[in-house]
Amino acid sequence: MNHSMINSLVTMKGLQQKLDVIANNMANINTTGFKRAEVTFHDVLTTTMQQPAEFQQSGRMSPMGLTQGWGAKISSIQTQMSQGSLKETNLPTDIAIEGNALFEIAIQGVDENGLSVATPAWTRDGTFSLNARPEDPDNVYLMTKQGFAVLDVNDQPIRIPNYHKLKVTENGTVLATSEQDPSEPALEVGQLKLVQIVRPQVLQQLGDNLYTMPADIDPALGEIVRVVAADPNNPKAEQLAVRQGFVEQSNVTLADEMTELMLTQRAFQLNAKALASADNLMGLTNQLRS
Incomplete structure (x- = not known):
């Protein structure tokens, strides 16, 4: 050709x-x-x-x-992964991150043996909701709109006792305040797990603004995900702020x-x-x- x-x-x-x-x-x-x-x-x-x-003639410049x-x-x-603008919604379950970090969530699946397994994934979409689980009637869980649990720094789902309101501080601490007795001290129920992606090009997109790690990741690449929430010794954590009642818009x-x-x-x-x-x-x- x-x-x-x-x-x-x-x-x-x-x-x-x-x-x-x-x-x-x-x-x-x-x-x-x-x-x-x-x-x-x-x-x-x-x-x-x-x-x-013979192409090299006198006077040739090229x-x-x-x-x-x-x-x-x-x-x-x-x-x-640049920051998008924040839009105020005034919904307590809408949470936005100001800074370079993502929420960590758990995607439930089934392995080759038919056993239930949880795979970590990350997202910047903070349009969460509080949903009940049949196995735990005393609490509601903070979940994504796809139904995946939002994790805390101990890799546990964040749950709020019934008849309590959700409150999230600027550093990602999750509190539960009583609806029946406002004078009751707030309960600290967890800390949002915020992670920074060191190598964004490695991430695999799952759709719905979800990212995960490929199964065949090369260990030679080194650190890919770094936890930055609630670490006073990490300068990256000081650059983050969690905004309750806001959602992040597209950066397009x-x-x-x-x-x-x-x-x-x-x-x-x-x-x-x-x-x-x-x-x-x-x-x-x-x-x-x-």
Whole structure:
């Protein structure tokens, strides 16, 4: 196949993937806690073709050799964990994080032996609710809208006694205040487990703004998740604040995504024209040979 056609085809495939990523970002502009994805490209292969020595004529300014590329492909699609704006809802079960951290939750599943297992996952979507469990009629549990339990620093579900209100302090301490006797001292029922993702590119997306760790993670990567909540010796913990009655909006900016969309479409059209031109030249060459 013609070298120009290979170059254009490879690049168009990568650009089509980038268009899909941009479309997903724009579709989730109003999704609570959504984090936009960003695409990075790199050259597939670049070679230099040697030119005859007689090409080196007096007065030539360009270097010898003809640089030949083979298109560009996507090297990575990374999730940008930058802060989104906070929206006040005044709902006590809506909780937002101000700073670089995520809530840890437990996803219930079944292993190969049919036993119930809990897999840790993380999210920035703090639209929680208090739900009852049949096995524990005396308490309600803080859960995500998908029904997953929100964990505390001891990896236990956060539960609130019946007839108590939920209160969350700025440092993530969870309190339960009595609805029947407001003068009763508040009960400390847990501490939200907030974690910082050291290597966001390693995370695997589950959908619904949930992230988890791949099963085949390479131990050589080192630390990937770091607990930052309620640690006075950790400077990262001082940069965090938990806001009750708020939710975090998507960090997608429509103007930026529209700009990326137009640039990517222009690049796709340019490569499509190059592909068509190469096809026309090959057709003309075949006609000359006949």
